[in-house]
Amino acid sequence: MSTYVLMRILESAPGRYDLGMRILTLGRLDRAYDRLAGRIGQGHRVLDIGCGTGALTLRAARRGATVKGIDINAEMLEIARRRISAAGLGERVELSEAGVAELDGEEAQQYDVVMSGLCFSELSDDETAYALKEAARLLRPGGLLLLADEIRPRGFLRRSMHWLARLPLAALTYAVTQQTTRAAVDLPGNMARAGFTILSLRTNLLGSFGEFVAQKQGGDS
């Protein structure tokens, strides 16, 4: 989805992030997050990688899960913290300023669900592979991995159309923030290598945004 490059403008001012994201995605992201969070049940233990201002964390906590959210942006975390305490969900949520490479203190197989929204597209190839391996380590067998992110469209035609649609927005974003986003790298391949089976993948028309539901091998549910 081409508008995700504008995420950068918003990220540079975390306070405007949520409203901006809603306008840019015309509610699409909200719906994607709602669908993914629908997989989370009462009492689940959930890890949110790159929780940002807490969009997915809040949804999971509202469904009765216990959530740990990590992010490297202290300002975004602060907003998440305020939103969560305003929703009265502080008891069920733990937030921590950490990146995916800082989870080695976490005990293996302790989570039912690992989720992440718009974070993997910020990671390098190395980091993506590492993060998925960590997700596999931290999930119990049969646990779910829920991802919503910008992906690389398949096929030359779609890719070109996406590139063209994205170009002006990318240029604008670069002009304002000198930053750009890129699509997450080969998520299906990386997921398979980390030991996940993809249960469902839902993409938009251009195939540039994907919602993944994957399961850690070695269990039924």
Next chain:
Amino acid sequence: MIGRVRFAFLTVVETLLRVLPFPCKTGLIKIGNPGRDAPVFLTCNFRLTVERVRRALKGMDAYLLVANSKGVNVWCAATGGLFTNHDVVSVLRTSGIEALVDHRRVILPQLAATGIESRVVRRKTGWNVVWGPVYAASIPAFFHGGMKKTASMRTVRFPWTERLEMAVSWAFPISLLCLAVYPFWKDGVLPLVGFVWAWSFLVFMSFPLYERYLKRDSKNVGFVFFDFGQRGLPLLLWVLFLAGLAGWSLTKGDFSWPLALRWGIGSLVVVLIFGLDLTGSTPLYKSGLHEDRLLRIVLDTGLCKGAADCERVCPVDVFEVDSARRMATLPRQDQCVQCGACIVQCPLDALRFRGPKGDEVLPETVRRFKLNLIGTRKAPPRPAEEEHDRSG
């Protein structure tokens, strides 16, 4: 040959557009045939920096880790919060370097010390941070000299090559702005662009001639030869220009709006150039733009134990550790450029900034809140508990 042409091309493009970031791929780069005890260097992912470090490491057997600084150079990124502990931890953990070497010692560029906390990196990864030299070109001498830094390896300089780069990276974006007048003032473009380039080169290349007139410890703003307040100087220039316009119209009697417009554009370019923060554009002086933000380093002698981290990371050689008294001294405090590296690295929190009104910036603030583009530290976000305390 191709490598050299490519490097020259990168140097030109990334000098012209120095104000913009140029990110490159992060991760691990092998130099030569590194073995299990090969040194591990780490740098940022500004493309030109990576190329320069690679060239400096040529002939060595080493690993180079490229961490994500969002395409910005080491000093700016670390000081501005774009190059953080998280980025260093991430590349150490995810690049695969831990499986390739037996030691846990990583050499970081010294200028990263404003943002990367060696103690946090060690606590999170077990890797020991060694502060390397300021310039990539000194890496071989540093490494072969037993990783000891001479004073010149830890000090920033402002040689003519860098002044040239600075002149170009000033002049080029401003000349692009000048091109915008082409549709309605064709003849004005060349003189404006010419003036911008000539002026930038004059100011930066003659730096050694007027450097001794620059003051380190007081406001020192706008154009170097005068000591106007930042707001006063542009205003005064505008007044001069308006007087000039009025004088011209009165004596020649041919006032017209197009003339006024051109006069306005011309004066805007001149005022922009004169109003630029010259001292802040050098690595040797602090920005003179905000008198209220001229901070001094103060040492709490009761806390200092002479750990010497400050001496190792200061890029302007402010400190000298008195090993007999086990105490840091600040014999060249007037050279401080307020980068904050010493405060960030001091293991005993013995250093802090003090403002002109006696207000203090504590180590915790310098570590957590980085400088934004206009040189202010973001207001500390309040943790939820504190908010609760305040209401209670």
